[in-house]
Amino acid sequence: MGLEIVVRDVFKIYRIGKVEIQALRGLSMTVEDGELVSIIGPSGSGKTTLLNLIGGLDKPTAGSIMVGDLEVAGLSPRQLTDYRRKTIGFVFQNLNLIPTLTAAENIELPMIAMGIPRSERMRRVKELLDVVGLPHRASHKPDELSGGEQQRVAIATAMANDPPIILADEPTGELDSANARMITEYLVKVNKEFEKTIIMVTHDANVARAADRIMRIEDGVIKETLEPTSLIETARPVSYTDQIKARIADVDRQLRNLDESFRRGEIDGDEYVKRRIRLKNLRLSLEDELHRLGTVA
Ligand SMILES: Nc1ncnc2c1ncn2[C@@H]1O[C@H](COP(=O)(O)OP(=O)(O)O)[C@@H](O)[C@H]1O
Numbered sequence: 001m002g003l004e005i006v007v008r009d010v011f012k013i014y015r016i017g018k019v020e021i022q023a024l025r026g027l028s029m030t031v032e033d034g035e036l037v038s039i040i041g042p043s044g045s046g047k048t049t050l051l052n053l054i055g056g057l058d059k060p061t062a063g064s065i066m067v068g069d070l071e072v073a074g075l076s077p078r079q080l081t082d083y084r085r086k087t088i089g090f091v092f093q094n095l096n097l098i099p100t101l102t103a104a105e106n107i108e109l110p111m112i113a114m115g116i117p118r119s120e121r122m123r124r125v126k127e128l129l130d131v132v133g134l135p136h137r138a139s140h141k142p143d144e145l146s147g148g149e150q151q152r153v154a155i156a157t158a159m160a161n162d163p164p165i166i167l168a169d170e171p172t173g174e175l176d177s178a179n180a181r182m183i184t185e186y187l188v189k190v191n192k193e194f195e196k197t198i199i200m201v202t203h204d205a206n207v208a209r210a211a212d213r214i215m216r217i218e219d220g221v222i223k224e225t226l227e228p229t230s231l232i233e234t235a236r237p238v239s240y241t242d243q244i245k246a247r248i249a250d251v252d253r254q255l256r257n258l259d260e261s262f263r264r265g266e267i268d269g270d271e272y273v274k275r276r277i278r279l280k281n282l283r284l285s286l287e288d289e290l291h292r293l294g295t296v297a
């Protein structure tokens with residue numbers, strides 16, 4: 001079973017020194033119990049911030065986030081930990097499995113945290129490996145699995161404690177289109193068969209279209225809600241090259257913010273240099289990736 005999610009007038013303001021970044025600006029949205037919603041929108045528009053708030057990884061600056069009967073914005077740190085374990089399953093973009101553990105052990109881990117007995121854990125691991133079609137990969141470590149297989153294990157891991165809600169942040173971001181399609185199909189399966197409420201953030205119109213509804217976020221608010229069929233006409237699939245370009249633009253924006261806060265004396269020289277080098281290196285590796293793809297930034 002799933003749960004309904006009602007987000008009302010949520011603001012999230014990040015402060016870096018004295019600089020304020022308004023990541024969410026009065027965002028409201030409702031996701032029904034058992035619904036699969038995808039969220040699309042440009043880089044930096046607040047997609048990850050929104051998922052982090054719904055998932056209890058961070059707190060809104062203002063506003064309300066009701067998940068079932070629970071006001072997530074009002075939970076104590078201890079209650080949040082409990083909420084994250086029981087209510088939310090996370091699937092991230094960058095294949096977030098523990099590299100030293102096998103597929104089965106990765107899936108088992110969240111159940112250990114919940115104190116589930118070993119025999120029950122074993123039964124559930126087997127069941128979940130079947131759900132994602134990987135019973136033959138139980139004892140493989142992540143680096144012995146393809147990107148698509150790793151992400152299927154990540155879905156099984158997110159399902160371990162049978163949470164009513166799955167939050168997926170660009171779950172196909174690092175996959176080729178065939179694997180992206182497969183991961184999308186598994187998320188749809190989890191939604192339909194297990195009636196989980198799912199929110200998935202994606203850059204890929206082909207992935208977004210698999211949802212019941214598509215919400216477009218821009219500048220920290222939901223700009224429009226679309227039916228999947230309408231996206232077929234309006235949106236073109238965003239290529240990997242375009243995604244890299246969007247990330248470079250995002251890094252450039254962060255560089256400008258950083259320069260600005262240094263100019264205003266809000267961060268000291270050491271901190272400034274440290275952050276600038278990190279961002280510059282990130283930009284260089286993104287540029288390398290573009291060159292590798294035969295494109296010039
Ligand atoms: N921890 C943070 N500290 C400061 N600024 C942040 C932080 N996380 C995100 N931001 C900023 O908030 C805005 C929204 O970011 P994010 O939610 O990651 O967007 P998206 O996932 O849509 O690319 C961006 O301007 C980003 O730089």
Ligand SMILES: [Mg+2]
Pocket residue numbers: 047048049
């Ligand atoms: Mg993001």
